[in-house]
Amino acid sequence: MPRIKKPLTVKELNALPDGRHAVGGVKGLTVEKRAGKITGYRLRYFKGGAERATTYVGTYTLGEVRKKAADDLALYESGTSPQEVRAAERQEQAEKKREAEKQAKNARITFLYCANEFISEYTQTVSRSTNKARHVALNKHLAPAIGAKPIDAVTVQDLAAALSPIWVSKPNAAQKAYTLAHQVFDYAIAKELTELRSNPADLRGPLGVLLKPLPQPPKQHYPALHFDFIRAFIKDLLKTPSASAHALFFAILTGSRNSEARLAEWKEFDLERGIWKIPESHQKTKDKNFERNRTKILSTQAIDFLKHLPKVGPLVFVKRQDAAANRPLSDMAMTEVIKALHEKKKERDGRGWIDPDSLNRQTGEKRRITAHGFRATFRSWVESGEWENYTKAQEAAEAVLLHEKRDNLGGAYRRYDHAAEQRRVIQAWADNCLEGIDLSDYSPWRREAR
Template sequence: MPKRILEKSALEISRLRVDGSHAVGGVTGLYLRVVGGSRSWVFRYVHGSHRRNMGLGSYPLVGLAEAREAARAALKLRASGIDPLQARQTQREAARLATARQMRFDDAAEAFIREHEATWRSLKHAQQWRSTLATYAHPHIGHLQVEDINQAQVLRVLAPIWKTKTETASRLRGRIEQVLDWATVYGHRTGPNPARWRSQLEHILADPNKLAPVQHHAAVPVAQLPDTYRRLLTMEGTSACALRFLILTAARSGEVRGMVWSEVDLEAGVWTVPAERMKANKEHRVPLSSQALELLRTQPCTPMVDHVFPSNRRGPLSDMAFTALMRRHALGAVPHGFRSTFRDWAGEMTHHPRDAVELCLAHAIDNKTEAAYRRGDMLEKRAAVMQDWAGYAVSMAPQPAREAR
């Protein structure tokens, strides 16, 4: 058995050629294991009824002094009733988990967008997410680990634009909150969300609704609608025709611009908008008034063109087609405002059931219990609403001359 190693120099240890474990003086249980040309430190101890070997590193990467220090630390754990090897494994696992949890905010934001963009209605929505976060959030917190982001850092993002770009800042806050909530669910952070509004940021930042009150879409007053429709009749072009159809159906701009002939049943007088083109992501049947059907029958059906109101390039009209038309002719409103005009007309000038009117606008029923039991879409009642609405809209339009008897 080789003699005990006491204070051998590095040179003497490296020259040791006898294979086996050599006890190291100064610390009970510390050995230098020699196998061929390799040397490593081992701490041997008994925990309960089990003999344990705890590696402390290879020589010369770990020197004698370091090996003794590590062995003494292990002895203290053992004296406290703790298994040093198990304690080290627990520590390493905790470090591994901590590393696995780490994620920068900009990486978390991109991961969140990738997971959710397939459920969003348009590519534009995902682009807006990336743009606002890249412009306002990433310069301040993009490089930070999501675990380390606190309220002060969120405020550094929001405060500079909260009063000057209130709507953008409010949306940005919500997006940061969603990203941090996502990171929490996936185990990348713990604790309360520093971007949450209720019971948190609402006590620090001014109410965005008071800073920038919601601006409703400019709408044509109910009394002026017939004259507006009459003016549209004098305008040529597909955009004017499509805008008249939008008024007659109280539909959204995108629904009309994307309309294709396969969605229309002229015989039944119904236009079925597929779920993927509806805001609520639910198929919607639109009853067509006699005026709407007459308008569609005047639209040319061109081979190889699917859209009912095609652009010059044979695709759908651009998203600015209606707005540009209304600005050019100073109609004093926006396309979406005609839905408000329809709602005002129905509430102020008719006795049609409120639910039927809301369904004409493809709105959900407020009463969730009633909505859960209702399976129909009130098509017949809505047909009556839309026919009355069309009759009012065209009431100032020139009437075709009657033939003499």
């Protein structure tokens, strides 16, 4: 064990010869001199037969060296060492730096950032109307309240505060905003943009306690045109030479859904037999537990119409500029056609193409007809008709609309497809729609007539 020597003064240190000498005042502290100059100090300490040492090099004063040496000696005697303490300090500083960088990064990853990333990544997988609804929900209802907050800092209380103002008064808007918030948090968790492991925007959790059950307004049917006006509408429609108008005309003649007509491909049709086999992917209804009839019978007018259409790609209805990319019409294409026809008619008669029995709940105004509403037009026309066999005509109408499902109970033994009745009903419908209309005056028949 090093001896404790009487503390030397600075003058005494300077008078020492070259070599190593005890400084005194701190056990084991020595000074190293070469060429008459002090080159450094060393603290030596023995424990368990091994020597430990700490060197002090620099412009320290003698008092500063003794203070450091005394502190380090205390560390040795307590069972640790200056090296271990300094390593721990460096590690603590490194952790603080990492935590600061992490907090700075998290501050940049806000709810708005995550929402924009989610919407951008899935833009191509959803419809234009869905994208628009997401942007409205974000910018109008979510971003003002929680957009600037780091995604990790958004609490259940924050979400409740953002949704509460519209939760009861605007249930449709509230539902869209809630759905988007839920999707954004799921996205952030999946992409590791947050350390959250559970979604705070979940009504089955605490959020559901803070928000009252979302009111469900009574469902409204799609506005539909009365069948007495179908010929007048078709005359207006046929004057619109566009792929969207052609798709709407075909959907009306066949009683089809928007997606079935928009996504139709030439390979689905057997024009010689007058049938159209629609793949499940083109339909709104996806059936997991039963089969559904997906074959439509075509009227002679529908077949003739298809034969007159130019084939510019796999899709039946496509804008010429989109043909090379095989890009189908948007889900709003038919709506835009109806909207344009409605505005023109409104200029003429002040009413437009409306459903007088369908009112806007907020404004009380009569609603404009829809593409889907023409299915109701067809069904109502069949319902009002006089048929040789009324029951079979109604069953055939349901088959035309592809409402029949072959489940394990009611449909297990019903295998008659009403093909003959379907043909009679759909042909009568086409004859009714086009009665008194000379198709040679309209596109695409006009090209052949010329």
